[in-house]
Amino acid sequence: MTIALDALGVTLGRRPVLRDVSATLGGGSLIGVVGPNGAGKSTLARAILRLVPARGRVLVDDTDAAALSRAELARTIAYLPQGQTLHWPLAVERLVALGRLPHLAPFSRIGAADHAAIERAIRFTDVGALRGRVATELSGGERARVLLARALAVEAPALIVDEPLASLDPGHQLEVMELLRAQAQGGALVVAVLHELTMAARFCDRLLLLDGGALVADGTPAEVLTPARLAAVYGIDAWIGTAGDAALVVPLRRCGDGRTG
Amino acid sequence: MPPPGGRHKRALVTLGLLLACVVAAALSVLVGPAGLPPGRLLAAAAGGDDWIARTILFELRLPRAVLALAVGAMLGAAGAALQGYLRNPLAEPSVLGASNAAALGAVVALYFGLAALHPVVLPLCAILATLVALALLFLLAGRSESPLTLILAGIAIGTMAGAGISLALNMAANPFAAMEIMTWLLGSLEDRSITHIWIALPCIAAGLALLLWDGRALDALTLGEDGALALGIDLGRARLRLLLGVAIGVGGAVAVSGAIGFVGLIVPHLVRPLTDRSPSALLVPSAIAGAALLTLADVLVRIIPSTNELKLGVVTAFVGVPVFLVYLMRERRLW
Structure with a gap:
């Protein structure tokens, strides 16, 4: 499973939000998309899913994504949007089952294969104990796992998650990153938009660094997260090191260039 | 997509509501100002020669x-579909201007005396006006998939239609003409004939x-618009079907x-509390419950003693507001 981006660009109003991003994203890896606020990370995710009008091409296993139907694309790439709101108080199991929608033929009932997929997603994210609970009444950590289960129930070869760690405590952040890494190790292509640079450095196989809508660096975390780049892109002085075998990126202060980012 | 246990519950709820429908329909046939005993009605239904x-x-x-x-079925289903689509528990057919536009069409027919030409004219004007309102709604809301744009456009259209109705009342030639319009606006099912059924049923069937x-x-x-699109839903077509359904169905009703x-x-x-609270699980039960509720309300207007028969729209509003307030208190949300 590969997703190839060919000069992908997005203009909202008259403002260019994404400028000619090209990259080839291969399966079996966890790829982090990092960059300051407004760098175009979410727009990149949405452009891949054809949720915003975009220039350039997205190739899904050598097929132009524009030639795929919405349902075909939905079966290929699962998506967990940023700050997912739930508009109705569904039970957890019912919410996870929504992930099977792309697979259902019109007017058909949910089948044994769908139930199996739902159960796999529930087991994988360990939300079995929550299955009868109302999804809008869960704690932040439970909710993050349940929403991830919903996306995993699609059983698509690719998964794009937008800021899955937002408002999670350190323990739950580690938990979600471990789940994403396990999913990648299972052969899926996982693309995660992240703000937590330490998490990105520690768990991702590869990082795409965006700034002002352009892809300014693409490589392993060690290649991408250098003090000079963090100063240029985020406007921060950061301490980059390791604790045992775990990478650490600690922002120390803003650089003196007056940037407020 | 209910879990295995849920399917059972769903069938039970549907069955219960259908039963309520049958009871309401039976009451509606048996109760009336003529005070005919059920036996006589049964004999007539069986083909007796009691012509009265x-x-x-x-x-x-x-x-x-x-x-x-x-x-009732149409209004219930339209409310459920719109609440689901707009993700707003306060949505109902009137938020998109459909009800007001239909009323304006009917009022125009009454005002210009067209309604007196033939019983079909008034309903046809109402349906026509709803379709015009729908076209306007699409023009105003454009290609935007945001529910807010749609609600705002609907409110604009509904308000405009409301102003049109007020204008007709304002300009009515005499109190009797104004009274005729008012009476119609209150909503009633009194003295409806087979012709009305032929007009309403096809529209309602298509709408449902x-x-x-x-x-x-x-x-x-x-999961929101992005969530739905990423699940492979063609939102443009879904919206077209939904709005057409509301316009045709509610217009006909x-x-x-x-x-x-x-x-x-x-x-x-x-x-909603009887279902798993997902919008799809709500559609059919809402249609059946709407049918039962409106039929019961229509029985109520006949048995409440009053000099003028109470109008159906008055009774549903009086029953509706308290239910609405209780919901608001229970949810403790301000929308």
């Missing part, structure tokens, strides 16, 4: 019961079919019944 009972049964009470069921089509799209919208408020709003709220 036959006339009352087949030309007055049956059409009235059938229309109450159909209009269009609304029931998109249960899955409504479920997916629980309002055309024969007059403006009947609150059924579309309260029925989904009454039914």
Whole structure:
């Protein structure tokens, strides 16, 4: 499973939000998309899913994504949007089952294969104990796992998650990153938009660094997260090191260039 | 997509609501100002030669019961579909201007005396006006998939239609003309005939079919527009079907019944606790419950002693507001 981006660009109003991003994203890896606020990370995710009008091409296993139907694309790439709101108080199991929608033929009932997929997603994210609970009444950590289960129930070869760690405590952040890494190790292509640079450095196989809508660096975390780049892109002085075998990126202060980012 | 245990519950709820419908329909046929004993009605139904009972049964009470069921089903389903689509528990057919536009069409027919030409003219004007309102709605809301744009455009259209109705009342040639319009606006199923059934039923059937089509799209919208699109839902087509369904169905319903408020709003709220709260699970039960509720309300207007028969729209509003307030208190949300 590969997703190839060919000069992908997005203009909202008259403002260019994404400028000619090209990259080839291969399966079996966890790829982090990092960059300051407004760098175009979410727009990149949405452009891949054809949720915003975009220039350039997205190739899904050598097929132009524009030639795929919405349902075909939905079966290929699962998506967990940023700050997912739930508009109705569904039970957890019912919410996870929504992930099977792309697979259902019109007017058909949910089948044994769908139930199996739902159960796999529930087991994988360990939300079995929550299955009868109302999804809008869960704690932040439970909710993050349940929403991830919903996306995993699609059983698509690719998964794009937008800021899955937002408002999670350190323990739950580690938990979600471990789940994403396990999913990648299972052969899926996982693309995660992240703000937590330490998490990105520690768990991702590869990082795409965006700034002002352009892809300014693409490589392993060690290649991408250098003090000079963090100063240029985020406007921060950061301490980059390791604790045992775990990478650490600690922002120390803003650089003196007056940037407020 | 209910879990295995849920399917059982769902069938039970549907069955219970259907039973309520049957009871309501039976009451509607048996109760009336003529005070005919059930035995005489049964004999007439079985083909007796009691022509008074036959006339009352087949030309007055049956059409009235059938229309109450159909209009109620349409309003209930439209409310459920719109609440799901707009993700707003306060949505009902009137938020998109459909009810007001239909009423304006009917009022225009009354005002210019067209309604006196033939009984078909008034309902046809109402349906035509709803379709015009729908076209306007699409022009105003454009290609935007945001529910807010749609609600704002709907409110604009509804308000404009409301102003048109007020203008007709304002300019009415004499108090009797104004009274005729007012009476129609209050909503009633009194003295409806087979002709009305032929006008309303096809519209309502088409409307219900269009609304029931998109249960899955409504479920997916629980995750917002992006979430639904990423689940492979074609939102543009879903919206077209939904709005057409509301316009045709509610247009046809309002055309024969007059403006009947609150059924579309309260029925989904009454039914929701009986379901798994997903928008798709709500559609069919809301239609059945709407049918039962409106038929019962229509029985109520006949048995409440009053000098003028109470109008249906008045009764549904009086029943509706308290239910609405209780919901608001229980949810403790301010929308």
